C-alpha cells in the first residue's frame with residue numbers, strides 16, 4: 787500500500803486524491819492525516835520541506851510535491867493519460883496545472899497572512915495575492931470554452947483551486963461575472979473523484 791500524508795483542507799492534497807480516483811488507484815493508498823503547519827509534524831521525517839501531500843511508495847521511496855505525485859500515479863494506469871504524453875496538449879495541460887496551483891499558492895499565502903494578528907498583517911501582501919487570483923480567474927473564464935474534452939491534470943488543478951477558494955474565501959464569489967467558469971466547475975464537481983474528496987464543511 788502507498789501511504790499519503792494528507793490534510794483534508796489542503797487543495798494540493800485534494801489534487802492527488804482526485805488523481806487517485808481518476809486513475810483507479812485510490813484503493814492502493816492509505817491516508818495519514820497530518821497537520822503540516824506545526825514544528826513537530828511527522829511529515830518532516832520523510833519530506834524535509836514538511837509539506838503535504840507527500841507519498842511513500844510501496845518500496846519506501848518518497849515522492850513530493852503534488853505535480854510529481856500526480857504524474858507518478860498517471861504512469862500506473864492504462865486509461866487516457868491525465869498528463870498528455872506529447873505535443874501542444876501536454877504543455878497546455880501543464881500550464882493549466884501551474885495556473886491552478888498558482889491560485890492555491892496565492893490563496894494559501896493570503897489566508898496565512900490573514901490569520902496573523904491584525905497589527906502584523908500586511909495589507910499590501912494580501913492585496914497582491916488577491917490580484918493574482920482575480921487575474922488568473924479572468925484568464926480561466928476566457929479559456930474555459932477551450933478546455934479539453936477529456937479530463938487532464940490542468941482541469942483537476944483548476945477545480946481544486948476553485949474548491950479551495952470556496953472553502954476559505956466564501957465571500958469572494960469567484961463565479962460572479964464568470965458564468966462559463968462557474969458552469970464548468972458545477973459540472974466537474976459531479977465527478978465521483980470530486981465528490982469523494984470534497985473539503986470538510988468549515989463550520
Ligand SMILES: N[C@@H](CCC(=O)N[C@@H](CS)C(=O)NCC(=O)O)C(=O)O
Pocket residue numbers: 793795796797798822823824835836837838839851852853887894
Ligand atoms: N507545491 C506544493 C505545495 C504544498 C503545500 O504548500 N502544502 C501545504 C498545505 S496546503 C503545507 O504542507 N504547508 C505546511 C508548510 O508549508 O509548512 C505541492 O504542490 O504539493
